[in-house]
Amino acid sequence: MVKKLSTYLNKQTEAAPLAVFRILFGFMMFLSIVRFWLNGWIEKLYIEPNFHFSYYGFDWIKPLGNFTYLIFLLCALAALMVAVGYKYRVAIIVFFLSFTYIELMDKTTYLNHYYFISIVSFLLIFLPANAYFSLDAFRSREKAFQMIPRWCIDSIKALLFVVYFYAGLAKLNSDWLLEAMPLKIWLPSNYDLPLMGNLLEQEWVHYIFSWSGMIYDLSIPFLLLYKPARTFAFAMVVVFHLLTRILFPIGMFPYIMIVSALVFFDAGLHHKILNIIARVFSVSKNIFDNKRQLYFSSPRKQITLSVLTVFFAIQFLFPWRYMLYPGELFWTEEGFRFSWRVMLIEKAGYAQFKIVDGETGNRFYVDNSDFLTPFQEKQMATQPDFIIEYAQYLADHFKKDGHQNIEVYVESFVALNGRKSAPYFNPEINLLSLQDSFQHNKNILPFNDTIQGL
Numbered sequence: 001m002v003k004k005l006s007t008y009l010n011k012q013t014e015a016a017p018l019a020v021f022r023i024l025f026g027f028m029m030f031l032s033i034v035r036f037w038l039n040g041w042i043e044k045l046y047i048e049p050n051f052h053f054s055y056y057g058f059d060w061i062k063p064l065g066n067f068t069y070l071i072f073l074l075c076a077l078a079a080l081m082v083a084v085g086y087k088y089r090v091a092i093i094v095f096f097l098s099f100t101y102i103e104l105m106d107k108t109t110y111l112n113h114y115y116f117i118s119i120v121s122f123l124l125i126f127l128p129a130n131a132y133f134s135l136d137a138f139r140s141r142e143k144a145f146q147m148i149p150r151w152c153i154d155s156i157k158a159l160l161f162v163v164y165f166y167a168g169l170a171k172l173n174s175d176w177l178l179e180a181m182p183l184k185i186w187l188p189s190n191y192d193l194p195l196m197g198n199l200l201e202q203e204w205v206h207y208i209f210s211w212s213g214m215i216y217d218l219s220i221p222f223l224l225l226y227k228p229a230r231t232f233a234f235a236m237v238v239v240f241h242l243l244t245r246i247l248f249p250i251g252m253f254p255y256i257m258i259v260s261a262l263v264f265f266d267a268g269l270h271h272k273i274l275n276i277i278a279r280v281f282s283v284s285k286n287i288f289d290n291k292r293q294l295y296f297s298s299p300r301k302q303i304t305l306s307v308l309t310v311f312f313a314i315q316f317l318f319p320w321r322y323m324l325y326p327g328e329l330f331w332t333e334e335g336f337r338f339s340w341r342v343m344l345i346e347k348a349g350y351a352q353f354k355i356v357d358g359e360t361g362n363r364f365y366v367d368n369s370d371f372l373t374p375f376q377e378k379q380m381a382t383q384p385d386f387i388i389e390y391a392q393y394l395a396d397h398f399k400k401d402g403h404q405n406i407e408v409y410v411e412s413f414v415a416l417n418g419r420k421s422a423p424y425f426n427p428e429i430n431l432l433s434l435q436d437s438f439q440h441n442k443n444i445l446p447f448n449d450t451i452q453g454l
Helices: 002-009 015-037 041-047 067-083 086-104 112-125 135-139 149-168 174-178 183-190 203-225 229-249 253-264 269-279 298-324 372-380 384-399
Strands: 012-014 147-151 349-355 363-365 407-414
Touching: 002 149, 012 015, 012 149, 015 041, 015 086, 015 112, 015 149, 015 269, 041 067, 067 086, 086 112, 086 203, 086 363, 112 149, 112 253, 112 298, 147 149, 149 203, 149 253, 149 298, 174 203, 183 203, 183 229, 203 229, 203 253, 229 253, 253 269, 349 372, 349 384, 363 384, 372 384, 384 407
Parallel strands: none
Antiparallel strands: 012 147, 349 363, 349 407
């Protein structure tokens, strides 16, 4: 076993797939940030709100007012430098730090694909993605290599495997497969689409989408790894992600997943892609075809492989942390984030906060729109850690206004995946007695139903 592992770790392969991945990833990230900027979302999501919800342990990461634009600018420039392979190591580190900072500024904007970008960029820090067809390789022939260790490319494949397969496992639940929820809620909203609109209102179509989505996620990483099925699998990737892009407002993520799947193909395809890029930009690709092989020095190899071992151990284990919590995951959402549970729940909630003077009993109710944007309020009303953090903010605000002996209570109701609205959070508990933590929140009221599945 040890000998086989050692043999594998010493295998070399063409660097072209990693170069194409770097170029397309960097370019897509650049376009994503420009799109985000042009749509006015920087101001809407990070500058206009008076309050921002923080991830536990990262409350020190906040938007910087108008300087927030500089973070996005830095991230965009770093993405462009990654794409062309200029000062690559610095560029990918800056991109990882700036993008992750943006992601952590407000957990209201949490999306699985933001997390995906962060961990991919972290992985790329340790891979020689600038060894081939890059400005770094062009400017310094000592840094130019046509061959790199095979595990460098396989590590990206492994990460994509985790993303798809875990997303498929998450769909093995009774709401998704037996009730076609929440697709039964979402798909009919596209009734005005040409050709497809009427079909999307049919219940049988909802079940086809739910079952095919589960089968797709579970099978596609295996099909991409199996060479005879690879072209068919990639066609499935294109169709699936273009369809999700049409039906759901998930930005650039479908295109990112399409171009990422190219890494599974042999180097021949990537050389063709690079030849096209070379012709467009009048670059001679031949200067990079030097047959040189890149071997990591022993200390660097040991450190890199150790980091990647820990990295993948986290990726394999972290999505299962929900098993440490009692109760229904979709209801409590304890262990839900960062686990590739993509588009599995639709929650609608109502949360009315009451400020009480603990000595006199005087009370008044809060108008959430005075403090939160509609999007923030929607997210807050259905997630317990949001409710606790918002209560702390309200207490601080009203203390500054001169109120004393403040206690904060909430009356909340949540509807999950088409079910009737039900009481969500204990209305008798003073929220100021609670702190956000990784421990189970006992004040989440029971979910009076059962969702079977992983």
